[in-house]
Amino acid sequence: MRISRRTFVISGGSSGLGLATAQNLLEAGAYISVLDLNPPPEQLHIQSGSSCQEYNARVKYFETDITSLSDIERAVAGTVQWFKDSGAPLGGVINCAGVGLPSKILDYKKEPHPLDRWEFVMAVNLTGSFNLTRLCLPHLASVEPELPTEETRDTSSADGERGVVVFASSAAAYEGQPGQTSYSASKGALVSMTLPMARDLADYGIRVVAIAPSMFESPMTDKMKPKVRESLRKELVFPKRFGRPQDFAQTVRWIIECAYINGETIRLNGGTRMPYKL
Template sequence: MNAQDQAALVTGGASGLGEATARELARLGACVAVLDMQRERAERVAADINAQHGAGRAIACECDITRTESLQSAIEQAAAAHGPARILMNVAGIGTAKRIVQRDGSPAPLEDFTRVVTVNLVGSYNAARLFAAACARLDPLADGERGVMVFTASVAAFDGQVGQQAYSASKAGLVGMTLPMARDLAQHGIRVCTIAPGLFATPLMQELPEAVQQSLAASIPFPPRLGKPEEFAQLAAHIVGNAHLNGEVIRLDGALRMAPR
């Protein structure tokens, strides 16, 4: 699918990988809705995109992907501005690390596990189902394609470290959902792929001490540096443009395999 003039939804679009993806899609000519719980940051990103690529190219929508009413409202707001979306970039997510048996011998709080799985897995599925139902009603484009969606997993889906049970489980759920969802939506001409990024220079990563960042970067075989959000965005945009990419999970990690801790 050519992204030019297509409407795109980017969850978690106010920062990090989501922001980079929103900017890359806009650069390619898409009309982008920046969906995020952080309204002010989303508005800044949208305003910057409009300043660079023309008024009306981007819109900010405050949105909680775990709440159907909030998400549906954001999708409708975006459609009113740009028309029905044919592109969904599911980037919103949270992380945590907590051992299942705590230092004091108590079990890890169930609420922590539930919160991460709810946001990363259930929230992503929520966005996917609402997007797919609307996209399936659109007229087909070339090759019968109606739309494309990309999930954001993590290398932790395969190489989860100590304390990452909740995060790894949520990301592994996205990996496991990719192929059956692609098969499910094939009849509607909607493609589904997932990117599993490694260590990237996101705002969360950059909050760590410089020495820690350098140590993490040194663990990556090549190139021995943190990934750039723009590199994630380039791969996401390539998936949109390459109509034969479907049902695939792509690691983007510089050949990194995470150690146990």
Template sequence: MKIDGRLFLVTGGVSGLGLATVEKLVANGAYVAIMDVHDKEDVAGRLGSKARFYRVDVSNSSDITAAITKILSWKRDITRYIGGVVCCAGILGPAKILGKDNTPFSIESFKKVLDINVVGTIDVIRQLLPHIAIQEKDEGGERGVVITVSSAAAFDGQPGQVAYSAAKGAIASLTLPMARDLARHGIRAVSISPGLFETGMTTNMPVKAKESLQRVLEFPDRAGRPSEFAGLVQHILENSFLNGTVLRIDGATRMPSRI
């Protein structure tokens, strides 16, 4: 897949891994539509005319529909093909299924994690796919790429991550069948499974928790950098033989049961 000159959609694109992805794509000549619930830093304004921000709550289907309508209008104005989508929007929602006071966690909180991380991801993808599938194929027979974000928690879930692990496990599990569904359209599907990264999620962790995590890191013994995640996104887009797989990017770290 050629990045330069194509239009990509990135959800959760104003911070963390999503922001690094947006910056990487723009640096490689792409146009980027950014979906997020806020843009306090005016990311699109900072990146210039090749980036546009769309205020979207991915758990709200009508928000997605309205934004995609506007993105398609932008696509027509700039006469570009849609290269694909990178779904980075997500929340943690930590809670043990049974608390210290013997009270089960809120089912509404559990549903919210799944609504944003799983349903929101699939809703964005399913609404965009029909517009990718009607495009002309490139010289390699490709029309587009779908990149989702799973997590090390899908495989090494820790206490308090029942909801998050369920959501990210679902993203990992649906990758192969989605790739098989889309094969006849020339559209690839790949998932990235990050370990510990330097993002807002880790910045707010207690010092004790960070120190405990530091002891279980392998090599390099540090958190991943968002630019390293974005570099993997670029490689997936450019390597047409990557399809239907989940790629771990975690420095060989496997999370322990307790930290």
């Protein structure tokens, strides 16, 4: 699917994986609707040298608590009005908003996992992704299917595709560590719903793909002690580094452009499997 002059909704688009994805797609000519609690940083820009005015015209920010249905509804309605005004039809939904609250099922005092922590992780990682996706889908399914034009004769657009849904899962869906019961459950659910959702949406020409990153550079890994980081680095296969947000963004872009990847979860880990514990 072509990226240029298509609108992509990115939850969690103001930082981390979501921000890197927004940057990458902007450079390819996309319009980006950012849903986040905080606005994207001012340094988000177009590397090609486009003017700030052009950039501002292709980015729309909606302050959104992804656990709030009314916030999501408002953001989706605003995005729909925006792409109708801009003439850049909806191209996909990229779910990057996520949290992790470590907690063992029984702590050292034999106290059970706090229910409020479980519910919050599920509300952000799973229900938030589901709600944003389901509310965008009627609009995505109404987009004119992408077909080759006389000018471009682009055979990659000959499938009549309408759009793409991307979920940010995690290696924890497969190799959760101690304290990751709720996080792993939420990320595993995203993996499990990818294929049936892709099958549900096949008749509409909408693909669904999940990405399961492993050890990535993040605010959490930045806070790790040098000894812990070095221990993790020894587990890496190749490259011998943590993943970078740009690696995730590049994968999203490939997913959008490659029409034959569908109903699948891509493990983005450099050949590494998460160890039993840090």
